[in-house]
Amino acid sequence: MAAKKKAARKAKRKTKARKTARLWLMFPPKLITQPVVWELSQKFPVITNVRQASVTDEIGLVCLELDGLADDVKKAITWLGRKGVSVEPVEINVIES
């Protein structure tokens, strides 16, 4: 059946779609000493790859690549935001005035 095939294709696409997100994470002082990236990799099946970092007692900046299924990457980003980490694309301000 055409409809069945279409649904199967859709399901397949959903599970197969991979995504790489390149992000700047900014940690407020209270989160700087916490192993947030480790926790993230325990909670979500995504590959974390730190490409740059700078940590002072005022702010933690981490440039991170996340690779995984699109859904998992999206969930991981939402989780980071809820934790209180500011998550920007590597381009930072894509929206300008």
Added chain:
Amino acid sequence: MSKSAGFMRALKCRECGREYPLEATHVCEFDFGPLEVAYDYGKIKKSMTKAALAKRPQTMWRFRELLPVAGEPTVGTRVGYTPLVKADRLAKWLGVREAWVKNDAVNYPTLSFKDRVVSVALSRAKELGFETVACASTGNLANSVAANAASAGLDAFVFIPADLEEGKILNSLVYGARVVGIRGHYDEVNRLCAEIAGKYGWAFVNVNMRPYYAEGSKSMAYEIAEQLNWKLPQHTVVPMASGSLLTKIHKGYQELIQLGLAKDSKPTVHGAQATGCSPISAAYKQGMDFFKPVKPDTIAKSLAIGTPADGFYALKVMKETGGASDDVNDDEIREAMSALAECEGIFTETAGGVTVGTAKKLVASGKIPAEDSVVLCVTGNGLKTLDAVQGHVGKPAGIKPSLREFEELMEKDGKVKSK
């Protein structure tokens, strides 16, 4: 794609120095550092002499060797060469010996300095074979992309937060751009735009075209120098959103020194922000190299970027040149807008108020000595932010069609003596 690269040499990572081909790409694959255009200055020196410049038309493209296009520009060929106005009355208000206003409020065609960066980005996009251009913007950038794309026959996509005021949207819609409002939090909208930019083969002016785009700002520095008869200003006050304009004005001055077109008089570059969105000036005041992100709350919407991409580099420029940074609140912004209008007849948008107001503070604190000379970069037009001054600039007087009433009014104003 044209074979020759003109006077460009490569794209170069600002962090690690790795070089990349001159394509539509913007971050280093190794450390995700921003890429910048590197030039062949030896070749430029032979071509861009004062004698050659004297024969060229008065647009920003007279400095084309220093702008990142391989051939002749094709988009926005009339942009730039805005007036540099000697502002004696404003100098008095500022408390400084000499002041000049670089007036990009009258830049062509969309009345802000963004026409400079956009004409470069779109000219380069055409060279690289793109037919569709895009941007994510809440104001000046969107207007400029829409207008310049229209005149070049390019398709334009403009992404905006769905709750943007109608007035600002009209300024892009009128040129026939496809405007897409995105519902959601700023951060989500921002990330989606980055994703779209990565996925579609478009020239996204401030994403994959950013290395070329940002270079357009340098033209403001070249023009200032030439208009001052090739003397670099002692002080330049620049408004900061991402901080890109400030770093590029500095780069522009340094290039002129390197090419022997101007003497190294150690020009100082100062950065201006609105207090309601001042991550860079706050970091400067605290002596930090890094800024802390903020949530913007200011009438200076065109400067409202809470996580400035070039903040780190802007701080470095100010430190290196002996410049300072300060910020002004909404009332001070309006007061400065009025001062510029009343002293010089120039109506700027809120960003210009930020520049002028901050300059006054820098003079008062001695960061700009009273006996010195200063150039103020006024980057946008007051007609774009009428709502910011509505209710703050007084009201017209109303009278009946009667000469007696008019004369009474004159008397009240003290213009004529009562008999």
